[in-house]
Amino acid sequence: MVGDCRCVVAVGMCEREWADLRSGNKALAHVFATPSTGISTTPAGPNLIRSLPFIAPKKACLYIGTFNAMSTELALQLLRKEPVTRRIPANGPKQKAIVEPITRSYPQLLRDPATCGAFVHGMEDEFEAVRNNAVDALTTLSMHRVELAKVAISFFVDMFNDEAESVRLNAITSFHTLAQTQPITLSMENVKTMAMVFQDGCADVRAAAHRFIGAVRAATPTVAKQILDVLSAGIRRFPEDKLSIYACLQGFGRMNTDIVDAQLGAILKLDKRFLPKQPDIEDIEYIGRLICVLNADKDQSLKFPRFVYQHALYLQGKYPQFLPCETVRCFNYKICKSSEGL
Incomplete structure (x- = not known):
């Protein structure tokens, strides 16, 4: 008081x-x-x-x-x-609540x-x-x-x-x-409002926005997909931001394990109706999405196409700071047993 x-x-x-x-x-x-x-x-x-x-x-x-x-x-x-x-709740059945x-x-x-x-x-x-x-x-x-x-x-x-x-x-x-x-959870309206900050002309502002997204949760799978789309647009416009965005997606994956699991196919742009097409491992946008889903797989329970396991081992050599060691060790064991599809 x-x-x-x-x-x-x-x-x-x-x-x-x-x-x-x-x-x-x-x-x-x-x-x-x-x-x-x-x-x-x-x-x-x-x-x-x-x-x-x-x-x-x-x-x-x-x-x-x-x-x-x-x-x-x-x-x-x-x-x-x-x-x-x-x-204020009513005291009796004949009384009305008071605001x-x-x-x-x-x-x-x-x-x-x-x-x-x-x-x-x-x-x-x-x-x-x-x-x-x-x-x-x-x-x-x-x-x-x-x-x-x-x-x-x-x-x-x-x-x-x-x-x-x-x-x-x-x-x-x-x-x-x-x-x-x-705990900060972003809604679709929040994401749409802040979308332009990832296109900001100041590199420090963009980097700060990346760090922030890596520490929050998305309210729904749709919101998570919107966030990934916004980051993908940012990395296409500012390729020099790729390491900052990779760190962002690493944190976002860890913070949104359940949501990333539900959106796995959409995040990696896979269609269950067709055999998975192996993306270009040098595609910086794909690398970011891969880092996100690999960090979301905390208990190594997600089932990936075979090429994902191979790409993970490649990324371990190129960007080891963005991949959890336990995931890579598990992939070394699973690579021969993985199925050809989700």
């Missing part, structure tokens, strides 16, 4: 500071005019209006990220512009309009530094709050398409960090 109070005070105070700074309040200008900002303490003028407005929301986002004791209810409220509601704002549980906290959608406003702010701080704060608060992390997924994904390269990179890197502590 103490963390909630401090958060609301910080957000509310900085929101009022923002309004005052926008109107050129001289007293607040003096407060913010410190040696570290390099801004003059002289009365409000054109330079003050240009230099100061971003400071209040920037500081607010920094403050919010430090409130580790904040309740999950308040944290969720910071992501929603409308008050969070809860359903009421959670603000009744926190009457002095969540009623403050400053708490509604604070993160949303921060991520939509015109200043790059404010958006970056909003991403950092949301990441910190989501690290140990499963429910908040689930709700925050769509917000992080939206930031992948930010106009500023530093914000895109920060959002992807932060989301990857979050995926190390919270």
